[in-house]
Amino acid sequence: MNWDTLAEECCREHGCSDQQISMAMAGPYSRTIVQDMRRKQNDVRTSADAVRRAYLANPHASREEMRRQSYKFILGGIILSVILQALLSAVAKMAVEWFLNHIFNKQETSNGGISLPTKQF
Numbered sequence: 001m002n003w004d005t006l007a008e009e010c011c012r013e014h015g016c017s018d019q020q021i022s023m024a025m026a027g028p029y030s031r032t033i034v035q036d037m038r039r040k041q042n043d044v045r046t047s048a049d050a051v052r053r054a055y056l057a058n059p060h061a062s063r064e065e066m067r068r069q070s071y072k073f074i075l076g077g078i079i080l081s082v083i084l085q086a087l088l089s090a091v092a093k094m095a096v097e098w099f100l101n102h103i104f105n106k107q108e109t110s111n112g113g114i115s116l117p118t119k120q121f
Contacts, residue, residue: 001055001103007048010098014091016040040091047095050074055103063104070096 011017016037024034047070054061054069061069074092 001052003048003052006099006102007045010048010095011041011044013098014040014044014095016044016091039089043089043092044095046074047092048099051096051099051103063100066103067096067100070100 008017012020018041021034021037021041024030024037050070050073051066053073054066057069058065074096
């Protein structure tokens with residue numbers, strides 16, 4: 001899985017890709033809009049890294065286990081994640097779901113059922 005490509009695709013869908021930020025800066029420039037786009041992009045990339053780490057830690061985990069582990073990687077410890085999960089940005093939450101959808105849809109459609117992903121070295 002190419003996580004950088006997936007992160008860029010997710011950024012495009014959320015309107016915060018590098019190209020979209022460049023276009024916002026080239027047009028009628030609004031510092032607030034560009035900062036918001038960069039914040040979204042950072043949230044997406046943080047989420048991509050967290051889901052990637054959760055996937056690599058246990059590629060056979062259920063979707064719910066992977067979601068919990070992803071939030072732990074984003075937020076820190078267990079207690080902190082429970083408290084701060086409500087405060088996590090909407091973009092980060094949507095990005096985690098987007099990546100999980102991509103992982104689990106890919107696994108389900110590859111062999112007609114859920115397949116076990118191969119380990120990449």
